[in-house]
Amino acid sequence: VILLIDECFDVVSEDEYELEKLGKSVFDLFLHLLSAPLSSVTLLRTLGGSAHALDKFGVLIFLNAVGNQLQHWGRIVLTMMNSMELSVRSMAVDFLVSLIGYIYQERGSIESISLCILSVLPEVVAREIALCSVSGLIKSMEDVESSLWPLRRAFADVEDTSPLDDDRVDQQLIPSLTTLCRTGQAIIDGVLVEIRLKGSAELDLDKLTTAQHCGHSTVFRQLRPLPPETVFDADEESILEAATYFSYDTSLMQKLRWLCTLTDVHVSKKQWAEVAESSILCAHSLIKSLDHLPNLWRPSRFDLWSDYRRSPWLSSVGLPDGPGNIGVTEFADAFFEPNILNQQRKGITVQHRLSVEDVCSMLIRVVNQIEAAYAEEDGPEDLACSQLEELLSMITASINDESKKKYHAEARTALRRVRAYICSKLAIFSERDVGKGFAMNRDAAAQMYVRVVLHGNKPQRFKESTTIPTFFEWEMPSICRVPKSTLMAARNTKHRNESWEDCICRTFAKPLVEALKSEDASPSIVATDQTTTDETKTYISVMVVHKKNAMRSRKFFVRHDHDGSITEYTVAHKFPHALSRQRSLITSEIKVTGQK
Secondary structure, eight states: OHHHHHHHHHHHTTOHHHHHHHHHHHHHHHHHHHTSOOOHHHHHHHHHHHHHHHHHHOHHHHHHHHGGGHHHHHHHHHHHHTOSOHHHHHHHHHHHHHHHHHHHHHHSOOHHHHHHHHHHHHHHHHHHHHHHHHTTOOOSHHHHHHTTHHHHHHHHHHHTOOTTTOTTSOGGGHHHHHHHHHHHHHHHHHHHHHHHHHOOTTOOHHHHHHHHHOOOSSSSOOOOOOOGGGTTBOHHHHHHHHHHHSOTTTOHHHHHHHHHHHHHHHHHHTOHHHHHHHHHHHHHHHHHGGGOGGGOOOOOOOGGGTOTTTOGGGGGOSOTTSOHHHHHHHHHHHTTSOSTTTTTOTTOOTTOOOOHHHHHHHHHHHHHHHHHHHHHHOSOHHHHHHHHHHHHHHHHHHHHOGGGGGSOHHHHHHHHHHHHHHHHHHHHHHHOOTTSGGGGSHHHHSOEEEEEEEEESOOGGGTSOOSSOBSSOTTOOEEEEEOHHHHHHHHHHOOTTOOHHHHHHHHHHHHHHHHHHHHHOOSOEEEESSOOOOTTSEEEEEEEEEESSSSSEEEEEEEOTTTOOEEEEEEEEEESOSSSEEEOSEEEEEOOOOOO
C-alpha cells in the first residue's frame, strides 16, 4: 500500500478529485485492516502505513476522504491505544498526536476530532472490557480496571507531548490537548462507575447489558450501592467533568448521558439535594438546546465490529462456549447511547433526529425527578421553588421568542405542556407546609455541612495511584454536605450527653474511618474535631460549618470558642451543587479583637 501511495501520488496530485478518491480507497483499506485481529507486527506496520499516508496526502484530504468515518478512526485508534503491546500502543499514540497536530495547524481547533473521540470512547471502553470477559480474563472488578490501564497510560502519553521536542504540537494546542486527555480519563472513570452501579458481583455481561438498557417504572432507577471502599473516589467529580466537556448545542445526548449517570451516583448514595441539582442541569441543557436541535451530532455504529459478512473473523471472538461477539456487541451498545430517549418512544434509533416533542417529553420526566428528589430531601422548599421558577422563566421565554414561531402546532403544544407541568410542581412546593412531615424535626431536616481534613500518618491509598482518583487532598480542607440519611442515622444514634454537632461529625466520619481501616488494617485511624500533632496516627478531622447565606452560598465559617476567632472557607461553586463536596479554595482566619 505504501508503494502504491508513493508511485501514484505524483501522478494524481494535480487532480484534487482523483487524489481524494485515491485517499478514500487507501484509508478505507487501512481502516479495514486495523479492525481485524492481526499480529502485533502487522498492526504496527499498518499503523505506520496510515501515518505515512496521512503525511503524504495531508490532513485536509484525509478529513474529506474519511468524512463521517472519522469517528470510526477514533474507535480504531483508541482500541490500538489499549493494546498490551507497547510498540502498537506507542504507534497509535504517535498517529493520534500527528492527526491532532495537523488538524490544529489547518483549522486552529481540534473540537471536531475531540468530539468524535470522546463520544465513542464509552463504547470502546465497554468493548475492551467485554472482549477480555468473553476470553475468560475477567473474574472481578479489579480485572476490569486492569484491562484499561494501557488506554489510561496512552492518554497520559498524549498529554505529556511537549512542543519543545515535537514540532507537530503547537504551544497553543497544549490546553486543548490536556482537556481532551483529562476528559478521556474522566469518561473511563464514568464507565467503571456505571458498571459498579448496575453490575452484579460476578460481572455477568448479560445482566450488565440488561441493567444498562432497561428503563424503570419508578422515578429513579433501582441501583446497587457503591462499595464502601469507594467512599474516597472522586467519582462525582470525574462524571461531572465528562458532562461539562460536552455542549448542549452540538452534543446534547452525550452531555445528558453523563448528567444522568451523575444523578444515578447520587441516588445510590441517597444524596437527594444533589440528585435535584444534577437533574436541574439536565433541564437547563434541554431547554437551551431547543434552538440547536438541527445541529446536534450523534455517532453511528461501526459496521466492521458487527457485520459478519465484511468481518468473518468475528465468529472466532471469545471462548467456544461463551457469548462470542454477539455478547460483546450488545454490551458495547449498552454504553453507546444514554437511556433517557429509550424510555420516551419505542422505535427510536441511534440515527433518530431529536424533535421539540422529544425534548419536551424528556423535560417532563426530568422535572418529575426534580420534584421527587426535593420531596425525598424534605426541607428545602424555598430552594425548590427558586429552581423551578428559573426553569419556568426559561421555558416561557422560549415559548414567547419570536423566532420560535416557525415551530409547528405540535411543538408549541408540547412546550406549553411543559410550562403547565412546571407550574403544577411549583404549586406543590408553594403550598407545602414546611413544618409538616419529617421536617418537624428541624435538626434532621436542616441543610448541614462539615469541613473534612485528613492529616497525620498518610495511608497507602494516598501514597499510590488508584483506578479512580482520590477526592480528598491530604491536609487540605474540603466542605461536604451532610445527606439526609446521615442526619437520620445521627438522630437515631445520638448519645444522651452528646451535642447534635458532635453526633453529626461522628456519624459522617464513620464510613471514612471504616474504609481506611479495611484497606490498611491499622487501628491508628482516629476521627476527631481537633487539630493534632501525633504523626504516628491517621486523623480524619470533621467539624460542622455554617453557611453565610441561608439558601445558596460559596462561603462557610466556623467560630472557635477558645478565642472567639472565625475560620472562613470559600469553595468554587455555591452549595447545594451537583457535587456533594468541594475543596476549599481560600481559607481565611478572622481574629475578633473586641466586642461591644
